[in-house]
Each structure stands twice: as structure tokens, then as C-alpha cells.
Amino acid sequence: MNKFFRFNFTKETLVAFSAGTVMIILSLLMLLFGTDSFLDKAMSFILRDLLMIFGLGIVFVSLYEGRGGKSALKEIGFTGRKIPLSLILDFIFGAGLLAMFLKEEMPSGILEIKNLYATTYIFLAGIFEMTFIYGYLRASFEKAFGIIPAIVLTSAFYSFHHAGFQPEFLHLFLVGLMYCSAYYITQNLLVIFPFFWGVGALWDVIVSSEAGEGIKNLESFVIALVILALSAIWIFIVKRRKGHAV
Numbered sequence: 001m002n003k004f005f006r007f008n009f010t011k012e013t014l015v016a017f018s019a020g021t022v023m024i025i026l027s028l029l030m031l032l033f034g035t036d037s038f039l040d041k042a043m044s045f046i047l048r049d050l051l052m053i054f055g056l057g058i059v060f061v062s063l064y065e066g067r068g069g070k071s072a073l074k075e076i077g078f079t080g081r082k083i084p085l086s087l088i089l090d091f092i093f094g095a096g097l098l099a100m101f102l103k104e105e106m107p108s109g110i111l112e113i114k115n116l117y118a119t120t121y122i123f124l125a126g127i128f129e130m131t132f133i134y135g136y137l138r139a140s141f142e143k144a145f146g147i148i149p150a151i152v153l154t155s156a157f158y159s160f161h162h163a164g165f166q167p168e169f170l171h172l173f174l175v176g177l178m179y180c181s182a183y184y185i186t187q188n189l190l191v192i193f194p195f196f197w198g199v200g201a202l203w204d205v206i207v208s209s210e211a212g213e214g215i216k217n218l219e220s221f222v223i224a225l226v227i228l229a230l231s232a233i234w235i236f237i238v239k240r241r242k243g244h245a246v
Contacts, residue, residue: 005146016140020157026052030164057128058231076135077189086190094195107207114216121220130193151180166211
């Protein structure tokens, strides 16, 4: 069967589209809670951090992709293949992207503590993007439609997943195309995470986008630590109960 284009729509494909749609709906619901009130902050935490990042990115992926004793990480693209090459390319791509950014603009105050808070939260979001979007959705779409449609569909879902907090759809769609395409160089997500993706995300959110202002605070730092702690506890429980690698 052609690896670039195919049509094999299954029940698992429907689940992937449904899960991706839930992600977008959760993001859109955030538009209803955009103020600094306690209620709106609490709802944003529930919608994005608990339900989207932790619920879809950790709980759903670990359970759905880890069925039958399979390794969820391997299923979504964090494999043992070409690890050294993937990390080397990841670093080179990240360094090249940073050099390109610095050539255009030299940001001031980049080492301020507020940017550390934002960086922690951004990498939390990055874990979600790797596990759910570039991992689970991409793998599901590739099985159903082939590599080329998978790249396009994943990039579209990646773009629309930002609807509730960073609606820069064309820009983010192109970013999605870049990262999805890079994945297929080694077919290991380590080729884009943490360096290549990290440089792009940190610059895009902290330096170039107004969306970053909302996470440059201690509150976002604490939220990131809470979700990371919950994720670690969940993974420990799953590994303990199922007795296999998540």
C-alpha cells in the first residue's frame, strides 16, 4: 500500500477525529472565560490544563495507545530508532532556527524571571503537543490516509487547537507543516523535541506573540508544576497496574 497516500478509514480513525474535535472545542470554550476573574481563571485551568493537556495528552494517550500491553510512547513516535541522529538533527535545527530569529531581532530582558515562568508552562504545553497532536493524531491519520494527508491534517488540528488562546491560524498551520515534515526525516519525535520545537515555541510565544503575556506569571509556573506532578503520578499508576512501559 502506498505510504504517502492511502484510504483506510477505520473505527480508530473516527476516534482520532473525535478526540481532535474535543481538543478544538475545549480551546474554543476558553473564549468564554477570558477575563482575570477567579471564575474565568478556574475555568481556563479546567478546560486547558486539566481536560486538554492532562486529560487528552496524558490520560487518553496513555490508555488508548497503551492498550494490549503496547508502549504508548512507541506508538506515537518516541521510538528507539535513530535516537543519536534524531537528537543531533534536533539540536542543529533548533540552533539554526535560533540564529535566524536573532538575525532579525535581539530581544531584551529575555532572562527575566517572568520568562522562566512562561518557559515552564510552554514546555508543559509542548509535552501535550508531542503526545496528542504530533504523536497520536499524526500516527492515526498516517495509518488511515498516508504520510502526506497526515502532515496536512495534523497541521490543521494543531492550528485550530490554538483557537481559544492564540488564533494565528495560517502561521501556526505552516509551523505544523514544518514540524510534521521534520518528524519523517527519522520517524522519531526526538528530531523535533525538545530543541527544534522548543526554540520555535519559546520565541513565538515569549517574544513575538501577545499570547505569551498571559503566562508570564508565578500562577502559570505553579499550574505547570501541578500538571507535571499529576502526569508523573498517573504514569506511575498506569505502569504499576499494567506492568508495562507507558
